Amino acid sequence: MKKETIAAIATAMSDSGIGIIRISGPEAFLIADRIFKRKKGKPLCEEKANTIHYGFICDGDEKLDEVLVIIMKAPHSYTAEDTVEIDCHGGVLMMKKILELVIRNGARAADPGEFTKRAFLNGRIDLSQAEAVMDVIQAKNEYALKSSVSQLRGSISKKMRELRAEILYEMAYIESALDDPEHISLDGYREKLAVLTEDWLKKIGHLLSTADKGKVMKEGIRTVILGKPNAGKSSLMNVLVGEERAIVTEIAGTTRDTLEEHIYLNGISLNVVDTAGIRETKDVVEQIGVSRARDAAKDADLIIYVVDGSCPLDENDAEIMDFIRDKKAVVLLNKSDLLMVVSAEELRERSGHKVIPVSAKEELGIEALEDEIKNMFYQGQISFNDEIYLTNIRHKEALEQAKTSLDMVRESIRNGMPEDFYSIDLMDAYTQLGTIIGEEVGEDLVNEIFSRFCMGK
Numbered sequence: 001m002k003k004e005t006i007a008a009i010a011t012a013m014s015d016s017g018i019g020i021i022r023i024s025g026p027e028a029f030l031i032a033d034r035i036f037k038r039k040k041g042k043p044l045c046e047e048k049a050n051t052i053h054y055g056f057i058c059d060g061d062e063k064l065d066e067v068l069v070i071i072m073k074a075p076h077s078y079t080a081e082d083t084v085e086i087d088c089h090g091g092v093l094m095m096k097k098i099l100e101l102v103i104r105n106g107a108r109a110a111d112p113g114e115f116t117k118r119a120f121l122n123g124r125i126d127l128s129q130a131e132a133v134m135d136v137i138q139a140k141n142e143y144a145l146k147s148s149v150s151q152l153r154g155s156i157s158k159k160m161r162e163l164r165a166e167i168l169y170e171m172a173y174i175e176s177a178l179d180d181p182e183h184i185s186l187d188g189y190r191e192k193l194a195v196l197t198e199d200w201l202k203k204i205g206h207l208l209s210t211a212d213k214g215k216v217m218k219e220g221i222r223t224v225i226l227g228k229p230n231a232g233k234s235s236l237m238n239v240l241v242g243e244e245r246a247i248v249t250e251i252a253g254t255t256r257d258t259l260e261e262h263i264y265l266n267g268i269s270l271n272v273v274d275t276a277g278i279r280e281t282k283d284v285v286e287q288i289g290v291s292r293a294r295d296a297a298k299d300a301d302l303i304i305y306v307v308d309g310s311c312p313l314d315e316n317d318a319e320i321m322d323f324i325r326d327k328k329a330v331v332l333l334n335k336s337d338l339l340m341v342v343s344a345e346e347l348r349e350r351s352g353h354k355v356i357p358v359s360a361k362e363e364l365g366i367e368a369l370e371d372e373i374k375n376m377f378y379q380g381q382i383s384f385n386d387e388i389y390l391t392n393i394r395h396k397e398a399l400e401q402a403k404t405s406l407d408m409v410r411e412s413i414r415n416g417m418p419e420d421f422y423s424i425d426l427m428d429a430y431t432q433l434g435t436i437i438g439e440e441v442g443e444d445l446v447n448e449i450f451s452r453f454c455m456g457k
Contacts, residue, residue, distance in 0.1 A: 005028055007023045023086070024079045049072060057101065059097075113453025120446070127441065133457065134452065134453050136148040139218075207399055227306035241272075261274075300327070303324050311342075329353045
């Protein structure tokens with residue numbers, strides 16, 4: 001069956017300076033030649049690859065737009081197919097009219113992610129790199145972007161291929177020895193495989209240890225602000241957001257429900273939840289807000305406990321400090337611009353966490369909070385030169401299953417099982433690692449992954 005030529009708008013559907021219509025497939029040049037007109041020049045298929053051409057997009061005798069056309073010839077294109085990109089003026093109506101014209105002249109509207117799917121199916125990139133393409137587009141902070149670019153360049157692919165090659169070699173050796181015991185000996189092999197298995201488990205374990213950090217990079221730190229009423233939680237929220245999103249008054253209990261905001265802070269992402277002040281109250285609505293605050297805090301990656309340093313601590317503070325003692329938290333001693341009656345030392349001793357003096361009103365101490373969050377989750381700076389961070393749950397699950405199979409190899413070795421037992425579990429590990437790069441996946445999974453991509457990519 002002949003592969004269809006596909007087309008889509010590759011830029012955002014909004015008014016802009018430029019819009020791009022991408023065409024990919026065996027008839028990309030033929031279709032473009034039907035609608036692209038210029039004063040002189042050869043058919044696009046006869047032009048040199050990676051060249052730009054000026055002219056007009058025409059619907060019959062009507063000139064629709066003045067454009068630049070970029071041509072890329074297989075296999076040296078994003079999809080590894082003949083590809084044409086039409087750079088037109090970026091009006092939504094204009095882009096739609098040109099796309100409709102392209103489709104009328106022989107192309108099919110591309111499905112979401114179909115260009116990247118073709119790049120994968122044509123062997124230009126593997127599945128982990130394809131997934132990294134969408135991660136680059138969706139990156140919400142500097143670290144997520146760097147991690148995604150690293151994976152796009154093949155950091156995950158390289159590690160998986162190295163591990164699979166080593167495992168495959170040992171499987172082949174075992175099978176060869178079992179088939180030809182007269183010439184290939186397995187004497188002492190059990191000890192050798194034990195050392196190799198430990199090394200593989202160590203490498204996989206290291207990758208899995210980065211998953212929590214990778215999740216934070218990709219999704220952001222779910223952060224809940226706790227404290228008594230009027231401690232300055234909403235003021236802090238407004239400072240972090242950079243605008244007045246939370247209502248701030250001197251009336252205790254102003255915040256009755258949770259308020260969520262995504263914040264970009266010092267290179268990292270925080271999904272911040274401002275909550276109702278925690279205290280005993282007979283107000284039914286406020287009780288619901290306090291209950292929601294406690295529920296939000298249970299699932300938080302980070303708790304920021306705000307204390308009004310100008311007021312003595314009470315039983316509500318004691319309850320919060322007991323709650324956060326075994327959680328990842330930082331304590332802010334707020335209203336440092338006023339006369340303080342609570343000391344940082346007392347808070348540190350009672351809460352078990354670092355205490356940072358701040359003034360949300362005067363925006364003092366916020367940089368120290370940013371640095372502390374960065375150190376808590378990233379231990380300072382993160383290097384992407386040699387380190388790989390798992391940001392994809394599918395990759396994590398595959399590695400966990402590969403680890404389970406290798407644990408079984410190790411157990412078989414310890415129990416002195418026959419060598420063919422090793423091969424079964426080695427093959428399982430090899431297969432699971434292959435799912436990460438797309439060498440051991442079914443069509444349904446491939447379709448499901450690419451269905452999550454944006455249109456035109």
